Amino acid sequence: MTTSTKKRLTTSAMIASFADEGQRTTSAPFGHALAGLAEQRPEIVGLSADLAKYTDMHVFREAYPDRFYQMGMAEQAMLGTAAGMAEVGLLPFASTYSVFATRRAYDFLCLDIAEPGLNVNVVGGLPGLTTGYGPSHQATEDLAILRGMPGLTIVDPCDSVDIEQAVPELADTSGPTYLRLLRGSVPTVLDEYDYRFRLGEAAELRGGRDVLMISTGLMTMRALQAAQELASDNVDVAVLHVPTIKPLDREAILREVAGDRLVMTLENHAVVGGLAESVASCLAFAGAGKRIVPIGLPDEFLAAGALPTLHDRYGLSASAIAARTREELA
């Protein structure tokens, strides 16, 4: 059999990183950014619900052991505690997996943190499909859950550059924020572009005549890869990166969709309630009727397995995106 010589992809081998082989990466950008910022901001504290090591919070813990609070596997208490800390003047960053922050502790994020408008920064690991551990760990609907929460800023970074630049801005935002964390060895992509993360602003990373890809999170990296692949077919693709899901940069989106380019949205999230529907409502509410092609995860509980296999299967890989684009243009 030919497969006997090929290395078998496994779930566990892939949980730490979705970086492509040989891709430039940065280690634990969130943890280092937070520890760096904490040097100038003594009010910053870190909390985790027994997942410091798995959300890059361990970097902060090691740098500032007296400002790190281990809350145990108790996400509700962690978010309530973070709220109480903010009430007395501290600036908490609280990390756990996205599934637990959103599904399990929603009421605490909503009523303890968002309703009083506290500066608490919730950091959710394993957003969307970034683990092969199945639905228990795959936060495929976290944006759908959170978008309706008044006053919550939601950021879905593309890479290590986005994360490093977002952390100080999240700290400076007076109200609550939710960061879709990319952890471990995180790809470093955006330093090759004329780009700087600005909260609430979309950024055109490349222009293109034929297709407009509106993307967020790690799917911006995939959009850029797909755009390169399509360029060899003489398909000219623009990429508009939307790292802030809420508040959405409606102005940039409306400006870019004008014209007759094929418009696609790309997100590491279910097609329900995330970027695709944010863009769709933005267009509809502005009377800018336009078909959009949503690339995202299906409205179903996903399979377990190795990430590259799953990204391919669910259409998130660069080659799957390029193939879908060709189909749409055919």
Add this chain to the structure above:
Amino acid sequence: MSDRVHALEESACRIRRHALDMGEAQGQGYIGQALGLADVLAVVYGDRLRFQPWDPDWPERDRFLLSIGHYAIALYAALAEAGIVDVAELETYGADESRLPMSGMASYTPGMEISGGSLGHGLGVATGMALGLRQRGNPARVYDLLSDGELDEGSTWEAALACAHHELDNVTAIVDVNALQADGPTSGVLRIEPLTAKWESFGWRAIRVDGNDIPGLLAAFDELAAHRGSPSVLICDTRVGRGVPLLENREKAHFMRVESHEWQIARDQLEETYA
């Protein structure tokens, strides 16, 4: 009776009277609980809390968290007694544009530290305040008022673990045990006893008292104030409707209905109780 006790008894009477007046304004409400809790609130605000009535945001103040937001009527009565809210404002309770909504909301009312109401939240926030105050070298204490029914919520016990783990001796939980919750007696809805043993097993210093006995409450608070090294809980058995026989003897109801002609009877009975 010592002067200290006598003054607090009179304070508790005024808190009950304020609660009855507010209840009449709305025609209903958690009046039974407010009457039951008045002695605890009189002791807390009259003898325990460090605060400045003219500056509800004073950073050094002790925090009093009303986790049970539906007890707002009781707290408004206590805030009026404490001089944080004007007595005259109590008649706006529950009205449009009032700063005194039916369920406690921090952004509406001076002295209301959190927006309770979704039960099981107060102790978690208290945990964070206590950790933060300790980290900042602020000697203020954090009190969290819970009800026995609220102990059904698992998040309360997550926070109880956290307070003990972090050795938060600047936290005092107060549990109002009126043995009643929305669907009936607590013993029938979800058994929560033995309470003292439960809190002790979670690493708390626990004392159980008659919550309608002011000397007993004072002694218990004095004892807890001297305790170090772990959080404290005062479990207070209270009687719904306390001080007004008409309501004490009424069939126990979580949300007590009082007829319009009964409010004056209730006030008269309260006066007799304290005569």
